[in-house]
Amino acid sequence: MAIEGIKSYYSANKAKYTTITEEECEVIIEATLEIMETAEQIIGEKRTLEILEKAGCPVNGKKVTIPRELVLKAIETAPSSFTLYNRNGEPAMEIGGTNSYFGLGPTNPYFCDFESEERRTSVSDDTKKCMIVADALPNIDFVMSLSGSNDGPANNAEVMEMKMMLQNTTKPIIGWGNSPEGIAEIIEMCGAVAGSVEAFKEKPFVGIYVGDPVTPLTHPKDSLEKLLYCCENNIPAIYLSDSQLGTLTPVTLAGSVVVGLAEVLTGLVISQLVNEGCVYVGGVINLSVDMKPVNVCYGSPEFCLGNGACYDVLHYLNLPIWGTANITDSKFVDEQAAIEGSMTSLTSCLNGAHLIHDAGFIEGAMSAALEQIVMNNEIISYARRVREGMTINEETLALDLIRSVGAGGTFITEMHTLKNFRKVWESTLFDHTIYDPAIKPTRMYERMKQRVANILETHSPEPLDPEIVEKIENIYKASVERIGKNKKK
Amino acid sequence: MSKITELAVVVEEGRIDDVVAAVEVALEEGNAPMDILNAGLIDPINVLGEKFRLGEVYVPELLISSKAMKMGVDRIKPLLAAGDVKVLGKAVFCTVEGDMHDIGKNLVVLLLESAGFEVIDLGMDVEPDDIVEAVQENDDVQIVGMSAMLTTTMYAMKETIEALEEAGLRDRVKVLIGGAPVNQIFADQIGADGYTTNAPSAVELCKKLVVA
């Protein structure tokens, strides 16, 4: 069918697996464009409304529809890839194509305490520990705070969280904001690390999750203010839609995906109208809903399918993709967490989503656990190996070897084995030993706990220069003052 | 099957396209409006409520049947004597200032309405003053329900309670709070009258509070 005015990158961006076909992507894209053109969306922020009206969107009070041409143009002008650096200014992630990177989740109100294993309010020290653990694990590529800072003022918790993240890992960071003021302070901190804000913007190691539309089809004031701020200041912006089957969106996956994509492409249009060519990362989480009590489900086959369809469509459009995986609804780091994490990690990785967040989360994003980061790291490693696939050539077929070892022989003493056996995936957590009455077997949970304890004891992330730390602390102090002043007003 | 029983089946199955016609058929059969209301419209909802409690029926089924019931009640209302339809109580509900999470609140409101409460739903991101105003304007309101999903917005509940106090309205209403980050300790701290973790128990609590 092919869509006039849109070039398909479906094949070019095809990783190992797709959820829907190229033709199905086209049906979804056409449907999304139709919804954007015919269903009104609420734009809760005045300046955004003016920008859209000026660009030719029909406006009716706070409601707009978005002409097809505007969407096509935005798809055209938005960068299809960009680089996120590490804290030292070295390229760390090439976001685009079929590259998949995994990271932590953001700002949960509770935390599963490592010592007592009890659920309690999260504090900034949890962020610190999460950073140390994530910094040590090879398959956690980027971080988010993975715990709200409830030990400080609430209205600038994001600034406290950034302070903890910058000081405890060199990995790229995705922050969030309560307000544009908070984001400005975060960027000031990044400038302190990089030498100047300009130097930071040249090699950004932080992107900002600006917030969400309120599904269905509503874009609230605070999310838009933050989106505008990031776009205008050339800070990579992430805008994430939250589809929920049967409550916020149609209960059928296809319709749900269309609602989510319509919102995300609206964010894209806004970003490109504000600053053509600025980096914009979109994503849709498709939650199914357990209708008995009406609880959202982060782990479900529909979650994998809905998210996968959105990955395929965004690949088709050649846009940077925000993905979701590893999160569980379980209250514990248990069997459910392992199953949900495995399925979502594997599918999002095979599907080639770019920035895949939410490792470490338990209890449907309400809580998190250090053990969960360790387990997710293992799952990701496993999934990545599957995605890597196998090589078929003369060396790997090894026909001569099969002949020479012959019937009844063994390969374990062959050079070919010695040369290649380390390429076989090795677990750092699984138990493959044979039962030995002299050794008490352990559960994987105990081994994960041990791993966390080892990391906390032995791993110290590269420290920041004390002068930089002082600057960061001062920025935080000023931020707290700002919050105090706002309160008094 | 009598036409009233047929109507009850229509309501129980949530057939909103058929319910008004089924009420009319029951009227034509010569049934008293009061009987149609009780046996044809309210009873099936009670049956469903019990099935819901047992986990046999899910929320969407309960809601669509409630919608059918309401359509039936609307059709029959003009034929009833004043005072025949009992409203259990009246409540004002909202998601608090700065908060855009309304799924949970909507669910509580829907279930309250189907249980027979009248609810003024102020929507989301609602300032304390607007809640005070709503209570002021409706002197029969007995319950104020607030929902918050963010640790940054839950304190708006406290501010609202203070605003109700300042306006001299606090003693006139029971304040109920809910949402994932709040708990009983917080409810006690800010002086709320009630807290629950889910919509069905919120309905039970409201029933208790209006009787008390």
Ligand code: B12
């Ligand atoms: C859906 C969702 C959204 C949707 C909301 C859509 C909508 N129309 O409501 C969107 C995408 C808009 C959204 C936005 C944001 N969200 Co949000 N969201 C959620 C999510 C995934 C589910 C909430 C939900 O709908 N649950 C289902 C309903 C049925 O349950 P419920 O609300 O708890 O309601 C039940 C009970 O609590 C009770 N109840 C509720 N209200 C009341 C009232 C009374 C009186 C009573 C008695 C009972 C009662 O009964 C209900 C029914 O059983 C939660 C995580 C989670 N698993 O809870 C995060 C979560 C709440 N969000 C969070 C965040 C951070 C945000 C954002 C700030 C994101 C950002 N970075 O910008 C924005 C904030 C926007 C704003 N200003 O409010 C955090 C909060 C963390 C914190 N420290 O407070 C969470 C925990 C996720 C996370 N870890 O990041 N979110």
